[in-house]
Amino acid sequence: MTSSTTDQSAKLVTLEEFVIEAQSRFPHATGEMTQLLMDITLGAKIIAREINRSVLKDINSAETITEPHSFKMARLEQFAKEQMFYALNRSNEVCMMVTDDLAEPERLNGGTGKYFVVLDPLDGTPNIAFNGAVATTFSIYQRRSDPSEPIDPAEALRAGSDQIVGGYVLYGSSIMLVFTAAGLGVTFFTMDPAIGEFCLSVPNVKVPRFKPMFSINTSFYELWPAAEQAFLDYLVSDKNMAGKAYSLRYGGSIVSDVHRILMEGGLFTYPANSLHPRGKLHLMYKCNPLAFIMEQAGGLATDGRQRLLDIKPVKVHHQSPVYMGSPDNMQEYSDFIESKNQAE
CATH class of the missing domain: 3.30.540.10 (Fructose-1,6-Bisphosphatase, subunit A, domain 1)
Known part of the structure; x- marks a missing residue:
C-alpha cells in the first residue's frame, strides 16, 4: 500500500x-x-x-x-x-x-x-x-x-x-x-x-448478488398462502440454488434484517397472510426508504408482483407484502412462484 x-x-x-x-x-x-x-x-x-x-x-x-x-x-x-x-x-x-x-x-x-x-x-x-x-x-x-x-x-x-x-x-x-x-x-x-x-x-455499498440466507417471521407459516409455504420449504431443502438448506436470520426489526442483507446478501420477505391479506408492513415509512436503498445498492424490492417504489399509497398507513434483497435471491423467488402459478 x-x-x-x-x-x-x-x-x-x-x-x-x-x-x-x-x-x-x-x-x-x-x-x-x-x-x-x-x-x-x-x-x-x-x-x-x-x-x-x-x-x-x-x-x-x-x-x-x-x-x-x-x-x-x-x-x-x-x-x-x-x-x-x-x-x-x-x-x-x-x-x-x-x-x-x-x-x-x-x-x-x-x-x-x-x-x-x-x-x-x-x-x-x-x-x-x-x-x-x-x-x-x-x-x-x-x-x-x-x-x-x-x-x-x-x-x-x-x-x-x-x-x-x-x-x-x-x-x-x-x-x-x-x-x-x-x-x-x-x-x-x-x-x-x-x-x-x-x-x-x-462508501458505494453494493449488495452481494446471492447468499443462501433469508429473513422471515416463520411464526405466520400456517397463515401464509400455499405458494409461500412451499417456498419456505424449498429454501430449507436441498432443491434450491445452493443445494442445501439456507440460513435463517430474523431479528424482529426490518431495518436490522435488511441492513444485514445489504452487507452480506440474502432475501428479506414478509408475505401477506390470512390476518393481513394486504400485507402487514407499512409502505410509506418502513418499506419505501429501505426499498430505495436496496435498489441503489444493486438489489431488488417488490410486493411479490410489482416494484415497491412504483406503488402509489391510497392512505398514509398503506400496508404491503415485502420482498427485497440480492438480485439472484429475488430472481429465485420470482421463478419459484411463477412455476407454482403455472402448475396450478
Whole structure:
C-alpha cells in the first residue's frame, strides 16, 4: 500500500463534508438539503442518548423494573417522535411530517416549505429489552405545489420513486446512518462519539448478488398462502440454488434484517397472510426508504408482483407484502412462484 493510499484511507470525512462534496453529482444537495440531513441526524443523536439512558434508568430504578415493557416502549416512541418533530421544525424548509403514530400528516412551519418528510421515529422497540437493534427510517420528498402556500396533506400520498433521499439510523453496537439519493449510491456513516459526528465508514455499498440466507417471521407459516409455504420449504431443502438448506436470520426489526442483507446478501420477505391479506408492513415509512436503498445498492424490492417504489399509497398507513434483497435471491423467488402459478 502506498503512502498516498494510506493517507487517503485515514482521512476523516463527516456527513456534512460528504454532502457538500456530492453537490455536483446530486442536484438536490442544496444548502437546505444539507441542513435538513443535519437536522434529522441531530434528532437521531438525541434519540440514541435517550435509548442508552433508558437502559441505565431500568438498572438503577426499582420502579422501572416492575413497569410493563410496553409502557417503556410507548415512552421511547413518543420521545423519538417529539425529537424528530423539533428537529424538522428547526428550519423553515419542512412543511409536513408523516409518521407511524399519526392518523394524518402533520403540518410544520404553517405548512410552508420545499420538503416533506415521511419517517418512523423508532422501529423495533421490543428489541430494546434485550439490547437488540432499533432504528429510525426516513424519506425526504420535494413538494410539487407552491412552497409558499400551506401544503395539502393529500400530497403525502406519493410513490416511493419520488423520494429524493431515503435513509435510516440504526441504533446498535454503534450508531450508523445509511442513506441514498438517486445517482449518489448508498453510503454508511458511523457515529464517532468522541466528536459527536457521523463519519464516512463505507462508501458505494453494493449488495452481494446471492447468499443462501433469508429473513422471515416463520411464526405466520400456517397463515401464509400455499405458494409461500412451499417456498419456505424449498429454501430449507436441498432443491434450491445452493443445494442445501439456507440460513435463517430474523431479528424482529426490518431495518436490522435488511441492513444485514445489504452487507452480506440474502432475501428479506414478509408475505401477506390470512390476518393481513394486504400485507402487514407499512409502505410509506418502513418499506419505501429501505426499498430505495436496496435498489441503489444493486438489489431488488417488490410486493411479490410489482416494484415497491412504483406503488402509489391510497392512505398514509398503506400496508404491503415485502420482498427485497440480492438480485439472484429475488430472481429465485420470482421463478419459484411463477412455476407454482403455472402448475396450478
